[in-house]
Amino acid sequence: MRADARRNRDRILEAARDAVAERGADAPMELIARRAGVGVGTLYRRFPDRGMLLAALAEQYVHELMDALDHAVTAEPDAWSAIRAFVVYSVEKGRGAIAVALAGASAPQARQALVRRLDELVLLAQADGAMRSDVGTDDLMELLNVFACHPDVIPKRFLPLMLDGLDRR
Amino acid sequence: MRADARRNRDRILEAARDAVAERGADAPMELIARRAGVGVGTLYRRFPDRGMLLAALAEQYVHELMDALDHAVTAEPDAWSAIRAFVVYSVEKGRGAIAVALAGASAPQARQALVRRLDELVLLAQADGAMRSDVGTDDLMELLNVFACHPDVIPKRFLPLMLDGLDRR
DNA sequence: TCCTAAGTGGAATCTCAGCTTCCGGTTGTA
DNA sequence: TACAACCGGAAGCTGAGATTCCACTTAGGA
Numbered sequence: 398m399r400a401d402a403r404r405n406r407d408r409i410l411e412a413a414r415d416a417v418a419e420r421g422a423d424a425p426m427e428l429i430a431r432r433a434g435v436g437v438g439t440l441y442r443r444f445p446d447r448g449m450l451l452a453a454l455a456e457q458y459v460h461e462l463m464d465a466l467d468h469a470v471t472a473e474p475d476a477w478s479a480i481r482a483f484v485v486y487s488v489e490k491g492r493g494a495i496a497v498a499l500a501g502a503s504a505p506q507a508r509q510a511l512v513r514r515l516d517e518l519v520l521l522a523q524a525d526g527a528m529r530s531d532v533g534t535d536d537l538m539e540l541l542n543v544f545a546c547h548p549d550v551i552p553k554r555f556l557p558l559m560l561d562g563l564d565r566r
Numbered sequence: 567m568r569a570d571a572r573r574n575r576d577r578i579l580e581a582a583r584d585a586v587a588e589r590g591a592d593a594p595m596e597l598i599a600r601r602a603g604v605g606v607g608t609l610y611r612r613f614p615d616r617g618m619l620l621a622a623l624a625e626q627y628v629h630e631l632m633d634a635l636d637h638a639v640t641a642e643p644d645a646w647s648a649i650r651a652f653v654v655y656s657v658e659k660g661r662g663a664i665a666v667a668l669a670g671a672s673a674p675q676a677r678q679a680l681v682r683r684l685d686e687l688v689l690l691a692q693a694d695g696a697m698r699s700d701v702g703t704d705d706l707m708e709l710l711n712v713f714a715c716h717p718d719v720i721p722k723r724f725l726p727l728m729l730d731g732l733d734r735r
Numbered sequence: 736t737c738c739t740a741a742g743t744g745g746a747a748t749c750t751c752a753g754c755t756t757c758c759g760g761t762t763g764t765a
Numbered sequence: 766t767a768c769a770a771c772c773g774g775a776a777g778c779t780g781a782g783a784t785t786c787c788a789c790t791t792a793g794g795a
Contacts, residue, residue, distance in 0.1 A: 399763060399770060425753055436773035441755065532727070540724070555709070558701070559724070562731030568741060568792060594782055605744035610784065 406443050408433040410457070413450055418545075422451060452504070459507040462487060466514055476518045477527035481560055483515075484537070488544045488556055512538070575612050577602040579626070582619055591620060624672035631656060632680050635687075645687045646696035650729050652684075653706070657713045657725055681707065 398406075412433035416424035426447065430440040444450035465486045466479075473479040515534050522528035540559065567575075581602035585593035595616065599609040613619040634655045635648075642648040684703050691697035709728065 401763065402771065405772085423753095426755090427753070430773095437755080438757080438774070439772060442771080447754090536724075543724070555705075555712070555728070558728060558731035560731070562727035562729070570792070571742060574742085592782095595784085596782070599744095606784080607745070607786080608743060611742075616783090 402443075405433070405435050405439055409435060409440055409443060409450075410453060413454055414457075417451075417454065423447075456504050456507070459504050459511055461490075463507070463511050463514070465490075466511065466518075470518070475527065476521035476525060480515075480518055480522055480528065480537070484541065484560065485556065487541055571612075574602070574604055574608055578604060578609055578612060578619075579622060582623055583626075586620075586623065592616075621672040625676070628673045628676040628680055630659075632676070632683070634659070635680065635683055639687070644696065645690035645694060649684075649687055649691055649697065649706070653710065653729065654725065656710055 409429065412435075413424075413429045416429045416432060420428070426440060427437055429450075430437045433440070440450075444453065462483075466483050469479040469482040469486065473482050512534060515537065519528065519534045519537065523530045544556065578598065581604075582593075582598045585598045585601060589597070595609060596606055598619075599606045602609070609619075613622065631652075635652050638648040638651040638655065642651050681703060684706065688697065688703045688706065692699045713725065
């Protein structure tokens with residue numbers, strides 16, 4: 398692949414990330430192209446259809462989330478703190494694309510690994526008595542999804558509330 | 567208005583309520599008509615455009631919410647319980663149309679009255695030390711809106727968590 | 736019972752946003 | 766320099782939904 402082509406590919410991915418964050422997984426291809434400073438033709442040459450584009454995005458995201466989780470685990474003193482930190486990070490940083498990464502059919506093996514990792518943490522946090530035990534990893538995933546769909550309104554006010562709601566009681 | 571026409575009007579409103587709950591304020595007119603067991607033509611005769619239909623819906627909803635609030639106030643022992651009961655009722659019953667009622671530009675005076683009423687309660691609940699004081703009526707409204715937009719996933723799992731998050735702490 | 740204005744269904748038409756293709760012109764690089 | 770790889774974006778396609786229109790039906794008063 399020619400150097401300029403690779404550069405464009407990266408720009409497209411970046412633009413797609415933003416666009417998907419704002420408008421969801423069905424953000425117009427043309428919008429993505431424009432934001433990437435590229436013609437639609439170029440976009441389609443790189444990613445023949447939306448699915449491939451989203452798959453590429455999901456790939457990126459799952460790995461980023463995994464890294465974030467690892468980082469939270471080492472940086473925080475206990476499982477529940479790590480979970481909170483991870484969720485906050487994901488919501489603030491990842492935005493809508495979390496949905497792609499988690500809910501899409503892409504990168505299934507990497508996603509599974511992420512879920513498993515998170516699951517261990519949840520069990521730990523609940524065993525510690527730090528996290529309420531009537532919710533599970535699925536709920537956490539769902540939570541991420543929800544926040545992903547409302548990038549504007551929710552995080553600012555509701556993320557802390559939501560997390561407090563998850564505390565042990 | 568002829569009796570059958572009035573009957574159809576009511577059916578349309580009912581169908582619109584469901585459709586809006588499920589698909590949001592831009593639910594297809596044709597879907598609404600079909601669900602009402604009526605032709606599109608009939609729908610358009612009654613409500614020349616979507617705006618009028620939504621306005622009629624909003625009218626209904628704001629009053630229902632007001633009634634629900636009144637009922638909660640008399641049925642519950644204290645302000646915070648009343649708020650919780652009201653929110654739960656609204657989310658379960660009203661669904662997406664809450665958004666129409668609260669966020670739309672329709673029935674502004676009735677909506678204002680509702681907000682004011684809720685505001686008094688919030689202040690009371692916070693004075694009682696039952697509700698955390700770093701959130702306000704606006705947040706509560708926002709909360710209703712959010713739930714309105716995710717009728718499937720959210721209420722079941724997240725409403726209780728959210729409400730617990732609002733508890734004093 | 737009859738008459739007719741009010742009411743009705745739904746096919747046909749219009750609109751528009753977004754998708755995809757295509758090609759003449761450009762550019763990186765061997 | 767040569768040319769294969771690239772590029773932009775106009776043009777045509779598609780489908781979903783909005784809206785109109787009119788021939789046919791019916792409620793309900795005289």
